[in-house]
Amino acid sequence: MQSSWGPLRYFLEVAQTGSIREASERLHVATSAISRQVAKLEHEAGMPLFERQPRGMVLTEAGEMLATYARRRMREEEQVLAEMRDLHESHRSTVKVASSEGFAQDFLPEAIVSFRAAHPGVRFRLNVITPAAATREVCDGIADIAVTFSMAPEKGVRVEYSERHDIQALVRADHPLADRSRASLADLLPYPLALMEEGTTLRQLFDICCSMEGLAFDPDFVSNHSIALHGFARLSGGVTLTGRLSVRRRLQVEGLVAIPLTNPELLQRNLQIQTMAQRELPPPVRLFVDHLIRTIRDDGADERR
Numbered sequence: 001m002q003s004s005w006g007p008l009r010y011f012l013e014v015a016q017t018g019s020i021r022e023a024s025e026r027l028h029v030a031t032s033a034i035s036r037q038v039a040k041l042e043h044e045a046g047m048p049l050f051e052r053q054p055r056g057m058v059l060t061e062a063g064e065m066l067a068t069y070a071r072r073r074m075r076e077e078e079q080v081l082a083e084m085r086d087l088h089e090s091h092r093s094t095v096k097v098a099s100s101e102g103f104a105q106d107f108l109p110e111a112i113v114s115f116r117a118a119h120p121g122v123r124f125r126l127n128v129i130t131p132a133a134a135t136r137e138v139c140d141g142i143a144d145i146a147v148t149f150s151m152a153p154e155k156g157v158r159v160e161y162s163e164r165h166d167i168q169a170l171v172r173a174d175h176p177l178a179d180r181s182r183a184s185l186a187d188l189l190p191y192p193l194a195l196m197e198e199g200t201t202l203r204q205l206f207d208i209c210c211s212m213e214g215l216a217f218d219p220d221f222v223s224n225h226s227i228a229l230h231g232f233a234r235l236s237g238g239v240t241l242t243g244r245l246s247v248r249r250r251l252q253v254e255g256l257v258a259i260p261l262t263n264p265e266l267l268q269r270n271l272q273i274q275t276m277a278q279r280e281l282p283p284p285v286r287l288f289v290d291h292l293i294r295t296i297r298d299d300g301a302d303e304r305r
Helices: 006-017 022-027 032-044 061-085 101-105 107-118 131-139 199-213 228-235 283-304
Strands: 050-053 058-060 092-101 120-130 145-150 155-164 167-172 193-194 221-223 239-243 254-262 271-276
Touching: 006 022, 006 058, 022 032, 022 271, 032 061, 061 228, 092 131, 092 283, 101 120, 101 228, 107 120, 107 199, 107 283, 131 145, 131 155, 131 199, 131 221, 131 239, 131 271, 145 193, 145 199, 145 283, 155 254, 167 199, 167 228, 193 199, 193 228, 199 239, 199 271, 221 228, 228 254, 271 283
Parallel strands: 092 120, 092 145, 193 221, 193 239
Antiparallel strands: 050 058, 145 271, 155 271, 167 239, 167 254
16 A cells, blocks of 8 residues: 655655755655646645755744654554554554653553553553654654653644653762751762753753853763663762652662752753643554553652652
């Protein structure tokens, strides 16, 4: 069965690459054919879909609207084809999840395992990327679900669930701060500090807070891997920053303590479950979204008790 929306596929490839030539190379289609299809779409729309700029082709507002529609249609068509194939296999389906790294350590594997206990025919594919990239994968139809952090409204996604997710200081159980019920960033100044690399929501909020409060940290260790940061805190007697769901199973096992931070600038991050805006979710995806929401709520209730 062949896809029936070739012109939209050409259009999306040009939108992604910013170039008819690059789209031609990636699709193995003549540039003249792609140009004709883009021109045809613009004629039917009665307005430009791209701005032709020296650095490439950039979507107009109308082009953004069409791209959103085309991505949703592409994802829905792929889902229908996958479900048709499943009829001839073992009635299995695959849920594609994109998440930032903290959720991939324990939370998502546990949620997937508990979900599959009731739905053993559902398979999963997890892509661990930055929060912004996870949101983009949902917008582009690459992932069904993003489990990520957000600090502002995102275009092209439906927020299935959102809750404020506080940032905590992570220290060894014998650390001088371990008995504190609360702390501020200023309290961390005397100790070796391990931080996530630039570009993560946690690091962005940390840098904003330091700038606003005039705090000057010189991190001893920077990494894009939170397990390495946790190991540094455990082995060095230093401190790192984390979120609740990233460490909730590791604290007692690894002899660590998480201390909530009180700086107002650090309270602007939301944990979100995101799906593509206006997309009707296939049953396995809908069921897993609901399962994730219940798991997060139950975990929060357990922590409060």
